[in-house]
Amino acid sequence: MSRVSTPKSKNDSILTTAEASREPQQGRSRASYERMLTAAEKLMVKGGNDDFTLTEVAKVGKVSIGSIYLRFDSKDDLIRAVHARVLARIDADQDRMMQKIDEQAATLEDFARAFVDAYAELLKSYSPVLRPIMFRAIYDESISALGRDSAEKLTRQAETQMLRYASEFGRPDHARLVSNAFRMIYYTLARFLGLGSSPEAAHQGNWEEIKEDLAIMCAAFLRAPGPS
Amino acid sequence: MSRVSTPKSKNDSILTTAEASREPQQGRSRASYERMLTAAEKLMVKGGNDDFTLTEVAKVGKVSIGSIYLRFDSKDDLIRAVHARVLARIDADQDRMMQKIDEQAATLEDFARAFVDAYAELLKSYSPVLRPIMFRAIYDESISALGRDSAEKLTRQAETQMLRYASEFGRPDHARLVSNAFRMIYYTLARFLGLGSSPEAAHQGNWEEIKEDLAIMCAAFLRAPGPS
């Protein structure tokens, strides 16, 4: 049963891993700090959700329960720290991804294909970790805010690049076009990968076809003339 | 904390309300059976998730806990029955919706607009109940299967109608086109409404714009020529 209970932590704004915890900077402490985050992440991926006990984290991470509370005020805070760490990793990968695409793109269609494919594969590679994060984002605003930030940053990056093809857009409000195009791509991929949906569902349909069609949709949408 | 615990029930296939329970057919029993389901649904909507106790259900539904276990093998089964009942309701509404659209549509663009709008509003009207369902679908295959069924049925219905405009499609594999177009619409709307996402997220962006752009995307996608 999902024991949801609105998270009690006061801090409902965006957190970095450091902010959600007392992050030691070096040595032995740092090592055990890493072990707890890693253990928690591992358990999270394994179970597909937040439903692990701190005793499990202690055992897997070879850390004492007390140590966990030395770094985090609560289990919630530990979870948030794990999320922040994962999202930071994704963010860095997104940056790298956008840089690569930057160099390749030729036509609007090419760009769409390249972008969708790269983004799809990136999300896919992270899907096991993302699932539990999205799961919690459902009721924890501080997490969904983090996810939103990440998406918005990517939207802006994609926008910058898509706008190179702005002359080919069919309608005037370019920002809206790009934003909605990105949204559809992101939402469809996320859902398809079972992020916020069951793992089994993820393999429904044909991954390659979906990617191809999303690219086509994207380009067609951007080019589409407004309702006359 | 999300006390998820992989559902223990053996039955992992698709269930109807009747299959998940020992559904009495008439009289006094039937009435208390209804009260259980209704109470559980009410608590589910209220809390936005599965996090209610059977004691609460007993109190709200004016049923004894024992009675619940007389009908359901576990709390999980009760929840699944509630889900099934809600999805059946949605299913019926979808049928009515498709019938209405059938009569109105003129051009492919008109149809897309009409369909997206009607479906969007339908999903929106059910979003408070759908959220907890989708929430659980994340880790309960028997629920996500139900949702998938519902979507597939709608896909087929939409397909039948969209195929009227098949002559205007830009690519040959019509089934795939329609299926993917529907998928993008559904996924985007679902995500937008915060089904399986946080309620706050639901109000991001502009609902009317999203609907309009989804319709445009749909038509443009269907018309789009294949990669030459």
Next chain:
Amino acid sequence: MSRVSTPKSKNDSILTTAEASREPQQGRSRASYERMLTAAEKLMVKGGNDDFTLTEVAKVGKVSIGSIYLRFDSKDDLIRAVHARVLARIDADQDRMMQKIDEQAATLEDFARAFVDAYAELLKSYSPVLRPIMFRAIYDESISALGRDSAEKLTRQAETQMLRYASEFGRPDHARLVSNAFRMIYYTLARFLGLGSSPEAAHQGNWEEIKEDLAIMCAAFLRAPGPS
């Protein structure tokens, strides 16, 4: 260490056993309800304070932990119920005691002796249970209020009887005289018995002498003329 933490219960007013709990009226439930109160009282007397675990109560009372929570909202409430039950017992005994003294008293000195002796023995007989109660009264207002009530009632009863000898009082404000005389008797006896003091302390000094001197003090005080 004394983990004191102001009691969280909302109800800071005087409680009866029934008010602090969901007291079943009969049968099996009633029996296990009694067993938990008795077990808790036993553990309280044994340890001299509130420091017993609910697991111990469950074991000693042959009750499940869940059952305890079926009757009480918290461990605090269980403790308060025990206190209320004990204080009710004492109250009844006080009534009986006053009635007996009523019949015996001859002179003011006789009355003082009789009263001090009877009250002293009553307090002494309850001292093992009273100690933990007084201990907690230190920081739990709802308990100290109960104790105060009990004392005030006794003060009034004593007052009524002492006033028979009012003509012999040395000063005019009879209510104050009686009230303070009683206070000194009560405080001295309580302290002497180690109620709110260590058990070992209780055997300091000579019990019979103290009782005798308190009686003398009481009569002398009541007869004493004001500062001229």
Next chain:
Amino acid sequence: MSRVSTPKSKNDSILTTAEASREPQQGRSRASYERMLTAAEKLMVKGGNDDFTLTEVAKVGKVSIGSIYLRFDSKDDLIRAVHARVLARIDADQDRMMQKIDEQAATLEDFARAFVDAYAELLKSYSPVLRPIMFRAIYDESISALGRDSAEKLTRQAETQMLRYASEFGRPDHARLVSNAFRMIYYTLARFLGLGSSPEAAHQGNWEEIKEDLAIMCAAFLRAPGPS
């Protein structure tokens, strides 16, 4: 909940501050030693009991936890050292007090009034620190012994002075008279000040009246003839 746990320390006899600890005699060490005691005392007064953590002591006293354990074998020992220090302070004040009274007293009644008043005010001024001490004295014999010592010393001092008026005593056993008179005064004041009773209770009744009546009681008791 009062986590009392009979004190584990082997030493159940009377301790001075030095005996309960490894008290450094000078310099840097001495300073941090003082800081620990002062911090603990501050926290004790603040919370009204022993319920502070060593981590708090370390923070407030700007001492490391390790340092504390370098001086004390346990938290219990630290607490006892604080108590001893406070009681020593009180003791010194009592000496000063008795000296002053010595010079003033005229009649037995005068002496009683002066003594009760001075002692009452002394206890009152120490009541915030005394409360937690008395609280613990309830179950820690080594503390209650200390308190007893202090009281006995005062009894002897008072005795010496009261015996000046011995010719006016109504009964022969002067030591007993003085001892019991003092006891009643002490117990009543202590109780009244809420030492070992709830703070709220402390403001019951009228302080000035109580002092006045205690003085009257004292003189009347000493003068009272024995039961003929």
Next chain:
DNA sequence: TATGAATGAGTATTCATTCAT
């Protein structure tokens, strides 16, 4: 059938004490 009292396994959190540096 129906009831709802009883059960007890399961878990986050605290804090005195230890010990590697």
Next chain:
DNA sequence: GATGAATGAATACTCATTCAT
């Protein structure tokens, strides 16, 4: 000596499920 990070035992409370009536 001094530090403070690490330890882990201990405990109140919840709630799905059972079962005597």
